[in-house]
Amino acid sequence: MRCTFRSGLVGSLMGLLVFSLSPAAFAAPPVAAATPSKAQAIVDAATHDAYKKAAFVKTGQRVAEVCASCHGLKGTSTTPDVPNMAAQNVNYVYEQLRKFSTGERSEGSHSKFMRGLTRAMSEDEKAAVADFYAQQSSIASRAPGAAAATGKAIYNTRCLKCHGDDGAGAESLPLIAGQQPGYLSMSLERYRKQTGTRLFAAMTKVMHGMTDQDMVALVDYVSSMH
Structure with a gap:
């Protein structure tokens, strides 16, 4: 099947950027849960030949244009509390989009908007924009600060095992x-206080005993990594 971006969807998504979401946007049936490898399977199927790949890449670019006002044209946010998406892992992005669409991820001031936005997206569109971001280059959000050395030591002890060096x-x-x-x-504080919908046992364990100063140092180091 040819991978295309449905003509009415871009207009629908752009409308969400300007107008408030209608109640109907939240009444759609839940999207079926995805396995961690589903996004990559969609990407592989859509890029099997040059013709499909060109259409799939274009789909990702067009969806990313809708997201650019918050996440930047190539996935680098200009707002401190809005995450960078550039170079992010395909399956992770796809799964977060799925969770926004089902309401499994609902914390934060942008969650209602994200829920309506992702409900308007097809599975192929979610995978396409995730793949688009994965192809972009990431950059450090800021230069290392005074606490970065301390933050590196904390990272190596608490974070390296899962997130890598x-x-x-x-x-x-x-x-x-x-x-x-x-x-x-914001994310670390949620895990430390165990609030919101993104509770994860491994992160709760990592955050146990972490002080405010530890968090400042860790953020200083991680945000300057590249």
């Missing part, structure tokens, strides 16, 4: 190197 993560774990400092701080 370069902060790249894995198939279902996020790239965190160079991430926006405000977003990192």
Whole structure:
């Protein structure tokens, strides 16, 4: 089947950027749960030949244009509490989009908007934009600060095992190197306080006993990684 971006969807998504979401946007049936490898399977199928790949790449670019006002044209946010998407892992992005669409991820001031936006997207469109971001280059959000050396020691003790020495993560774990400092701080605080919908036992364990000063140092280091 040819991979195309449905003509009415871009207009629909752009409308969401300007107008408030209608109640109907939240009444759609839940999207079926995806396995961590589903996004890559969609990407592989859509890029099997040059013709399909060109259409798939174009789809990802057009969806990313809708997301650019918050996440930047190539996935580098200019807002401290909005995450960078550039170079992010395909399956991780796809899974987060799925969770927004089902309401499994609902914390934060942007969650209602993201839920309506992702409900308007097809599975192919979610995978296409995830693949688009994965192809972009990441950059450090800021230069290392005074606490970066301390933060590196904390990272090596608490974070390296899952996120790697370069902060790249894995198939279902996020790239965190160079991430926006405000977003990192907000996420770590949620895990430390065990609030919101993104509770994860491994992160709860990592955050146990971490002080405010530790968090500042860790964010200083991670946001400057590249």
